[in-house]
Structure formats: C-alpha cells, structure tokens
Amino acid sequence: MQVPMTPGRILKRAVKLYPDKTAVVDGDIRWSYSEVQNRVNQVVNALRGLNISDGARVAVLDYNTYRYMELYFGAALSGHVLSPLNIRLAAEEYAYILNNAENEVVIFHADFITVLDQARPRLNKVKNFFIADGPCDEEWITGTYEDLVSGAPADPDHHEPDDENNMLNLYYTSGTTGNPKGVMLTHRNIYANALSTIIAFKLDDATVWHHIAPLFHLADAFFIWSVTYQGGCHVMQRLFDPKPVLQTIQNEHITAAMMVPTMINFLLAVPGIDGYDLSSLQWVMVGGAPMSPANAQRMMEKLGCRYISGYGLTETTPLLTVGNLKDTLADSEDADKMNYLTRTGLEVPGVDLRVVDQNGADVPRDGSTIGEIIVRGDNVMKGYWKLPAETEQAIKDGYFYTGDLATVDAEGYILIVDRAKDIIISGGENIASVEVENVLYQHPDVLECAVIAVPDEQWGEVPMAMVALRQNAEAGEQDLIDFCRQKLARFKVPKTVKFMTELPKTGSGKILKIKLRKQYAAPGD
Structure with a gap:
C-alpha cells in the first residue's frame, strides 16, 4: 500500500489522539486541536469558494x-x-514576487495595507485581497480574512493530492542572480522533513514550541508540522521583542524554540533577565x-537550557x-564538547x-x-519556480x-567555513x-560597485558597498543609501559606502570580492 505523504495526515493524527489538548496559543486565543481542525475545514471551504484556479497560489503577509x-x-x-x-520587503519586491508566483489571493495583516497598495498597480494576477x-475600508480589498473563514462551513472536504510530489508551498529566497527565486516544496518534502525533525530533536507530545523566528521563513515554520505530528503545543510570538519573549517563556512554560544568534544576544542583554522563571526551557535551536x-x-x-545548532536551506x-x-x-572534555556542539x-x-x-569525490574526514556540501533526500525541493x-x-x-563550503571531521561533524554564494546573513x-x-x-x-558582508556587533553581518563613481559624479554616501532605501527593504540597504577610484579585478575583468573582504571585512575595520 502506498499512501500519499502529505501534511493532512499530520493534523489528522493530532486531532485523533489529542482532540481537547491546547494546540495553539496566540494572545487571548487558545484553541484545541479539534478547534484548529474546524478552522482548517473552514479555510479549505473558503478557498474553494473563491473564483480561483486549481492549485492557485495564495500569498500570506x-x-x-x-x-x-x-x-x-x-x-x-x-x-x-x-x-x-517576508514582512520586511519593499513594494517593488512584493510586486515582483506576487507577479512571478502568479498569486491569485493575498491574505495580509492590516499593518501592510500601505505597502501593498503601493505594489497593487503593478500586479497582474491577484483577484482577491x-x-x-x-x-x-478600501475599495480594492475584497473583505476581511475573518469574515472569509468564519462564514465558510466547517464540514470536512479534504483534498488528497493525486501526486505527493505536487507543489504545496512556494517560498522565495535570495539568489545570486539578484531577484529572489521561488523554491517549490512538495507534499512529500514537508511530510518527510517532519519525520526527520521529530527524530533529530526527539520531539514528543510534551513539547511546547515557541514560534519566535518568523513563520514566513522555513527556519521556524518547519516546526509547525513536526510539533503538530506529535501533538505538541504552538505558542505564537507575533513580533520579536526581548522582554515579551522572556515573559511568554515564563507564562506558557515553553520547552523549546528556534532563534538566530542576534535574537539571543538581545535576550541576554535584557536587564533583570535572572528575574524570569525560565526553568521550563529545555533547549534552543540556533x-x-x-x-x-x-x-x-x-x-x-x-537561559539555563541546552544549545543545539541546526543547519538547512x-x-x-x-x-x-x-x-x-x-x-x-x-x-x-567540556571545551571539546562545546566545539562539537557549535x-x-x-x-x-x-x-x-x-x-x-x-571532482565530486568525498573530501577526507580530517x-x-x-x-562543497551536497545532499539528497526526500526533503530536497522539486525545483526553482519557472527556472x-x-x-x-x-x-x-x-x-x-x-553552494556552502565545509569540512568534515573524523566523527562526521560538518563545519561550514564559507559560502560559495555571495549571500550576506544579517540578523538571520x-x-x-x-x-x-x-x-x-x-x-x-555609479560606474561599478560590489557589496560585501562586514561584521556587525548587533546583526552579525551587514552589507557594505564599495563604489566607483562616474567621472565628475558627485553622489555621496548618504545619497546612495537613500537611493537604495527607495527600492529595497531596510535590512538590505548598505550601512556604509566606501568610495574607490577603481575596484580590484581579475584578469578577466571580474571584481575581486575576496580582496575587498580581506581589506574591509576583517573584525575591527
């Protein structure tokens, strides 16, 4: 017998075994798994009641x-x-993604009404907001999300994919080509990853997961499926704010969470952190x-908990x-243990x-x-959308x-030492x-430019731009920063601009970023 690997099976098990257990906490909302199932049924019927195509892309902001x-x-x-x-993008970026994905529905929080209204004139396919x-209260908005869902019947009418390799989620990730690339993940991908996650982190039904990192990123979203499969509890943190995070850990008896190093640094800097009861916290995936x-x-x-590193794409x-x-x-020895753990x-x-x-041969385990890290498994994407x-x-x-460069030691531990792709990681x-x-x-x-990562105490890395201006040009650092702010999300805007007469190049004319990194990206520069 072959049963399609799909997340529908994940929720079904949780509802079957833990119908009355609290499944999700979001402020005043505390819903059991049975209540979540009813809401999911309403979402299913609501989406099917819209005039959209089969397999339509539904964006959520x-x-x-x-x-x-x-x-x-x-x-x-x-x-x-x-x-x-991603909630941190600019209107131009939303327009590109929504058009590229051919989204027909956009569900958005009211805080993003202005940026979506700016993107809206450029959208080609969106039928419903x-x-x-x-x-x-705007003529272009179809209705409220709550009216859409609560007005739909809660009768189960579930779709089982004809093919578990059908696309289920479409995430956009930064790419070396400049424009973000759509990553097609399938029902099988999601299901297989949930199983791997449960085993790797030893998740069980006592898990109380704190969704601190943004759910538009898979870095946290993959725990939606794995924690649910085991009948654990999800606690939502709408935005990262250090003191409310600590308060939630204390009040909701959080057992585990995922955070990027920047978040942890902010938490540890909270005055009076020792006054919070964090005894329930067992581990944090970094x-x-x-x-x-x-x-x-x-x-x-x-924090009084275990540190567990995690890596993925x-x-x-x-x-x-x-x-x-x-x-x-x-x-x-303790020092050796920490070296392995990190x-x-x-x-x-x-x-x-x-x-x-x-040459594709395994490097020595020295x-x-x-x-370069290469991988295969049921979790690897279907491919890049339209690419x-x-x-x-x-x-x-x-x-x-x-594209990640690494070593592997005699025990099989991987250590990433560089990124082959020119990706800057700023605050995760x-x-x-x-x-x-x-x-x-x-x-x-601007005649020529190069952007590199430079160390930053708060964000880990931030972008720095090296620029050579055209002859007689007079643009200054702030002029270029302001120009970028009009077209990019704020976290992508260069924090500093260095001006050069000419950027260093290879014999073939390629800009030598490695030389720029050595000169400007060393700590303390």
Missing part, C-alpha cells in the same frame, strides 16, 4: 499568528499552494548564522544537520549529506580539507549542490549581494 497554523494545513487540504511573504486584524562556543556557553548559562525544507553530541563523546552538526535521518571536492536552467544547475547527478535574514548591487547600478552616478 502576516506576523506569527494562528492564521499561519490554519493556512499551512488549509493549503494542503484544499489543493492550493501557500506562498508566505483579504485583510486581517483591520477593517475592509540557526541562520554561526555562534561561537563562548557565546553558546553564555546562552546556556543565562529553503531548498531542503530545510533541515540537514543538527548539532547533537554523540554518546561516544559524552566523556570528552559545529554545523551531524546529518539528520533521511538525509544523505556529502562534502565533495571539485576537519581541514574544504569541499529550469537554475534547477538543473543546482541538482546534478541526484544531489543538490548547496539572507541578503543577495547581487540584488543590492543591481539597485546601486540603477543610480546614474
């Missing part, structure tokens, strides 16, 4: 709310594709950027490695991960020879090439340097 819980499962059971949107937590052993130790001491749904300590290393980690069950040289050439370039000989957010460069090149005074 929202904070971490209960809506994500019901929409992630509602899309799986209605035969539609959910397309979560539904506003959440706000009134329907991902999005590396964390030093010293900072990891400080986190464990202050949107293209891999996302989990690839987890930094658990092998039982054969339990008697190691490495990128061990491949999770269901993932075949290799580190290979330029902890020093550098190669067959890029898909073919990324998936070769049955493996997905991550990915920034494609080429995307920023493309904007700078639109300025009439």
Whole structure:
C-alpha cells in the first residue's frame, strides 16, 4: 500500500489522539486541536469558494499568528499552494514576487495595507485581497480574512493530492542572480522533513514550541508540522521583542524554540533577565548564522537550557544537520564538547549529506580539507519556480549542490567555513549581494560597485558597498543609501559606502570580492 505523504495526515493524527489538548496559543486565543481542525475545514471551504484556479497560489503577509497554523494545513487540504511573504520587503519586491508566483489571493495583516497598495498597480494576477486584524475600508480589498473563514462551513472536504510530489508551498529566497527565486516544496518534502525533525530533536507530545523566528521563513515554520505530528503545543510570538519573549517563556512554560544568534544576544542583554522563571526551557535551536562556543556557553548559562545548532536551506525544507553530541563523546572534555556542539552538526535521518571536492569525490574526514556540501533526500525541493536552467544547475547527478563550503571531521561533524554564494546573513535574514548591487547600478552616478558582508556587533553581518563613481559624479554616501532605501527593504540597504577610484579585478575583468573582504571585512575595520 502506498499512501500519499502529505501534511493532512499530520493534523489528522493530532486531532485523533489529542482532540481537547491546547494546540495553539496566540494572545487571548487558545484553541484545541479539534478547534484548529474546524478552522482548517473552514479555510479549505473558503478557498474553494473563491473564483480561483486549481492549485492557485495564495500569498500570506502576516506576523506569527494562528492564521499561519490554519493556512499551512488549509493549503494542503484544499489543493492550493501557500506562498508566505517576508514582512520586511519593499513594494517593488512584493510586486515582483506576487507577479512571478502568479498569486491569485493575498491574505495580509492590516499593518501592510500601505505597502501593498503601493505594489497593487503593478500586479497582474491577484483577484482577491483579504485583510486581517483591520477593517475592509478600501475599495480594492475584497473583505476581511475573518469574515472569509468564519462564514465558510466547517464540514470536512479534504483534498488528497493525486501526486505527493505536487507543489504545496512556494517560498522565495535570495539568489545570486539578484531577484529572489521561488523554491517549490512538495507534499512529500514537508511530510518527510517532519519525520526527520521529530527524530533529530526527539520531539514528543510534551513539547511546547515557541514560534519566535518568523513563520514566513522555513527556519521556524518547519516546526509547525513536526510539533503538530506529535501533538505538541504552538505558542505564537507575533513580533520579536526581548522582554515579551522572556515573559511568554515564563507564562506558557515553553520547552523549546528556534532563534538566530542576534535574537539571543538581545535576550541576554535584557536587564533583570535572572528575574524570569525560565526553568521550563529545555533547549534552543540556533540557526541562520554561526555562534561561537563562548557565546553558546553564555546562552546556556543565562537561559539555563541546552544549545543545539541546526543547519538547512529553503531548498531542503530545510533541515540537514543538527548539532547533537554523540554518546561516544559524552566523556570528552567540556571545551571539546562545546566545539562539537557549535559545529554545523551531524546529518539528520533521511538525509544523505556529502562534502565533495571539485571532482565530486568525498573530501577526507580530517576537519581541514574544504569541499562543497551536497545532499539528497526526500526533503530536497522539486525545483526553482519557472527556472529550469537554475534547477538543473543546482541538482546534478541526484544531489543538490548547496553552494556552502565545509569540512568534515573524523566523527562526521560538518563545519561550514564559507559560502560559495555571495549571500550576506544579517540578523538571520539572507541578503543577495547581487540584488543590492543591481539597485546601486540603477543610480546614474555609479560606474561599478560590489557589496560585501562586514561584521556587525548587533546583526552579525551587514552589507557594505564599495563604489566607483562616474567621472565628475558627485553622489555621496548618504545619497546612495537613500537611493537604495527607495527600492529595497531596510535590512538590505548598505550601512556604509566606501568610495574607490577603481575596484580590484581579475584578469578577466571580474571584481575581486575576496580582496575587498580581506581589506574591509576583517573584525575591527
């Protein structure tokens, strides 16, 4: 017998075994799994009642709310594709993504009405806009999200995919080509990753998961499915604010969460942190950027929980490695244990991960020879939306090439040492340097430019732009920063601009970013 691997089976189990247990907490909302199922049924019927095509893309632009819980499962059971949107983008970026994805429905929080109204004249396919937590007081808004859902019947009418490899979610991720790329994840991808996550983190029905990192990112969203499968509880943190986060951990008896290092740094800086009862917190998965052993130790001491590193990509749904300590290393010196724990980690069950040289051969497990991480498994994406050439370039000989450079030691621990792709990771957010460069090149005074990551105490990394101006041009640093702010999300805008007569280049004319990094990206520069 072959039963389709689909998230619908995940919710079905939770409702069957834990019908009256609290499933989701969001402010005053506390819904049981039975209540979540009723809401999901209404979402399914509401979407099917709209005049949209089969498999239509439904975009959601929202904070971490209960809506994500019901929409992630509602899309799986209605035969539609959910397309979560980063809440920090500019109107021009939303217009590109919504048009590229051919979204027919946009569900958005009222806080984003202005930026969507700015993007709206450029949209080609969107038929319906539904506003959440706000009134329907603009002629272009179809209605409120709550009216859409609450007005639909709660009768179960669930869709089971004809093919578990059908696209279910469409995430946009920064790419080296400048424009974000749509990553197609399937029913099978989501289901398989949930199983891997449960095993890797030993999730059970006592898990109380704190959704702190944004749910439009897979970095946190993949726990929607794994925690639900085990009948755990989801607690929503609409926006990251250090004091309310600590208060929620105390009040809701949080057991686990995912955070990027920047968030942890903010938490540890809260005055009076020792006054919060954080005794329920068992572990925090740290991902999005590396964390030093010293900072990891400080986190464990202050929060009183275990540190677990995690690594993955949107293209891999996302989990690839987890930094658990092998039982054969339990008697190691404390310093050695921390070095293992803060490495990128061990491949999770269901993932075949290799580190290979330029000829595709596995590098020695010596902890020093550098190669590229390649992976295969049920969690690897279907491909890039509308980009067959890029898909073919990324998936070769049955493996997905991550572009991340790493070593592997004798124990099998992976350690990422560099990123082959020019991606800047700022506060856990990915920034494609080429995307920023493309904007700078639109300025009439810019002759050539390069954007690199430089260390930042608060955000880990921030973009810095190196610019050579055209002859007799007079644009200054603030002029270029202001220009970028008109076209990019604020976190993508260069924090500083360095002017040069000419940028260093290779013999073939390519800009030598490695030389710029050595000169400007060293700590203390």
